[in-house]
Amino acid sequence: MSPMEPASSGSRRIASRWVGLLLVAPFLLYVLTFLILPLASVVVLSTHQVNDQYHVEPAWTLDNYRRVLDPDNLPILLRSARYAGLTSFFCLLAGYPLAWFIARHGGRHKPVLLLLVMLPFWTSYLVRIFSWMTLLQTEGLLNGALLGLGVIHEPLGLLNTPFSVVLGLTYGFLPFATLPLYVALERLDGTLLEAAADLGARPATTFWKVVFPLSLPGVVAGGLLTFVPAMGDFVTPEILGGVDTLMIGNLIQQQFLASYDWPFGSALSLVLMGLMLVSILAFLKLVGSAESLA
Amino acid sequence: MNHLGTGRSRGPNWILRLHALAVYAFLYAPIVVLVAFSFNADHRNAAWKGFTLDWYVRLLSNETVHRAVANSLKVGLVATLVATVLGTMAALALSRHRFLGRGLVGGLVFIPLVVPEIVMGLSILTFFLTFRQPLSLYTVMLAHIAFCVAYVVITVRARLAGMDPSLEEAAADLGATPWETFRLVTLPQILPGVVSGALLCFTLSFDDFVITFFTAGVGANTLPLTIHSMLKFGVTPEINAVSTLMLGCTVTTMTLYTWMERKRSGG
Numbered sequence: 001m002s003p004m005e006p007a008s009s010g011s012r013r014i015a016s017r018w019v020g021l022l023l024v025a026p027f028l029l030y031v032l033t034f035l036i037l038p039l040a041s042v043v044v045l046s047t048h049q050v051n052d053q054y055h056v057e058p059a060w061t062l063d064n065y066r067r068v069l070d071p072d073n074l075p076i077l078l079r080s081a082r083y084a085g086l087t088s089f090f091c092l093l094a095g096y097p098l099a100w101f102i103a104r105h106g107g108r109h110k111p112v113l114l115l116l117v118m119l120p121f122w123t124s125y126l127v128r129i130f131s132w133m134t135l136l137q138t139e140g141l142l143n144g145a146l147l148g149l150g151v152i153h154e155p156l157g158l159l160n161t162p163f164s165v166v167l168g169l170t171y172g173f174l175p176f177a178t179l180p181l182y183v184a185l186e187r188l189d190g191t192l193l194e195a196a197a198d199l200g201a202r203p204a205t206t207f208w209k210v211v212f213p214l215s216l217p218g219v220v221a222g223g224l225l226t227f228v229p230a231m232g233d234f235v236t237p238e239i240l241g242g243v244d245t246l247m248i249g250n251l252i253q254q255q256f257l258a259s260y261d262w263p264f265g266s267a268l269s270l271v272l273m274g275l276m277l278v279s280i281l282a283f284l285k286l287v288g289s290a291e292s293l294a
Numbered sequence: 295m296n297h298l299g300t301g302r303s304r305g306p307n308w309i310l311r312l313h314a315l316a317v318y319a320f321l322y323a324p325i326v327v328l329v330a331f332s333f334n335a336d337h338r339n340a341a342w343k344g345f346t347l348d349w350y351v352r353l354l355s356n357e358t359v360h361r362a363v364a365n366s367l368k369v370g371l372v373a374t375l376v377a378t379v380l381g382t383m384a385a386l387a388l389s390r391h392r393f394l395g396r397g398l399v400g401g402l403v404f405i406p407l408v409v410p411e412i413v414m415g416l417s418i419l420t421f422f423l424t425f426r427q428p429l430s431l432y433t434v435m436l437a438h439i440a441f442c443v444a445y446v447v448i449t450v451r452a453r454l455a456g457m458d459p460s461l462e463e464a465a466a467d468l469g470a471t472p473w474e475t476f477r478l479v480t481l482p483q484i485l486p487g488v489v490s491g492a493l494l495c496f497t498l499s500f501d502d503f504v505i506t507f508f509t510a511g512v513g514a515n516t517l518p519l520t521i522h523s524m525l526k527f528g529v530t531p532e533i534n535a536v537s538t539l540m541l542g543c544t545v546t547t548m549t550l551y552t553w554m555e556r557k558r559s560g561g
Contacts, residue, residue: 016392020393021394024399027380027384027399028395031405034436034440036405038414041417045420094317095317101310105310119545124540124544125501126522127328127537128324130328130521131327131328132324134327139338139340139341140340171320174321232412249412266416273413
């Protein structure tokens with residue numbers, strides 16, 4: 001509310017309070033009922049157990065969390081982290097030079113170049129991942145092109161591999177890495193680069209000693225924004241992956257829609273959220289130290 | 295001013311240009327192939343065998359797809375309408391009124407942005423089943439409103455932040471009732487924000503797969519769910535045709551959204 005409010009408005013202020021509550025009440029009730037209450041029920045459910053008759057009953061146990069670390073499940077967890085890490089890495093690797101190009105050489109085309117990065121993100125993720133299925137299948141375009149060029153003599157089995165899953169994830173989240181990198185590089189002071197060059201630094205030296213440290217907040221933000229959603233994704237491994245590339249999202253989905261072990265599925269999803277929270281906090285800490293360095 | 299890159303301004307070097315070109319190609323190749331193959335006569339979706347509209351003609355007689363489109367539109371419109379009203383009210387409260395728990399509500403807005411979609415989907419599923427609510431198209435609508443409403447709050451709030459509250463105060467001082475002030479002063483000013491919030495909502499709802507996947511009942515298939523189940527039977531050009539139509543719908547609403555946002559920032 002404005003600090004320049006008329007002095008006579010004491011009663012109006014009280015009325016405003018009630019109007020405010022009234023206005024926010026439907027939203028609040030809705031979000032509490034359909035988001036917060038369900039999330040809380042997942043927390044409760046994660047302490048329950050499935051009995052011999054396949055009924056979920058309260059057990060007030062932490063067994064479900066212990067099962068997350070079972071030899072059956074732990075590898076899937078680690079694999080998710082590995083795929084998400086690789087996705088982040090490739091997104092940054094592809095996004096950094098692109099962001100540099102747009103920020104430093106985009107000129108008046110900057111808005112269009114940025115829009116072109118974001119546009120695919122607005123279209124259905126499912127549809128775009130499906131399109132990769134077409135490209136990567138045994139009789140697909142990629143194999144066709146490679147065979148035609150004589151690079152390979154037999155079609156490669158590209159689908160249902162770690163390659164196709166990480167490729168799909170990288171494709172899906174690349175815009176998330178590019179945007180924060182762009183923001184970091186765009187506000188970089190160009191005179192610093194000129195100064196470095198004038199003082200005899202070679203381009204590579206300028207990059208590693210000046211540019212990269214200053215862009216670290218963007219690198220960290222881009223890494224986080226790709227790592228977190230990649231970690232929880234289940235559509236990409238489901239469509240482009242196979243049995244050997246299951247990620248934690250698939251495991252959660254199975255508990256709810258196939259094996260009906262909801263308590264274990266709940267525990268898994270809370271572990272997933274916990275892992276995300278930890279990585280967010282770790283990344284934020286990194287940003288903090290990166291910014292104090294810069 | 296746009297040649298700060300190398301210090302010795304020689305423009306972008308060719309490796310950088312080539313890289314940018316390659317990344318854009320990577321981003322757009324699947325979309326171009328998707329659209330192109332929806333007009334491809336080859337039923338295996340592998341090589342170009344000539345132009346055809348067959349796949350679209352087939353869609354005309356595909357009852358499943360018709361029902362899916364109708365369901366998606368129903369869900370999208372209902373979710374957008376409710377979320378826009380609730381979200382706009384909350385945005386008004388948050389930026390124009392001081393009340394108990396304002397900070398808490400401001401924080402709640404970000405929940406759908408930080409909770410992974412899969413967790414949101416399954417938690418709403420458990421909630422419905424705990425209260426013995428059978429899944430249907432209505433449960434999908436309820437879930438969509440829940441994750442869309444935050445985006446409306448954020449969009450409208452941004453618009454309100456850029457608005458001068460003294461106009462509303464002047465109206466009130468001149469004797470307008472709160473409703474009149476809202477209808478005649480506030481609403482016309484925030485309308486672009488409300489419309490772009492609604493467009494964003496519709497796109498999110500129309501494209502959503504994960505949350506719908508968990509909350510849809512039998513016979514409540516939306517377009518993304520239908521595409522997903524078609525995928526199970528392998529890649530067919532018919533999926534390309536449906537996907538292309540869906541792409542067209544999203545691109546249209548998002549173009550409108552960008553245009554509204556631009557008009558907004560342009561003043």
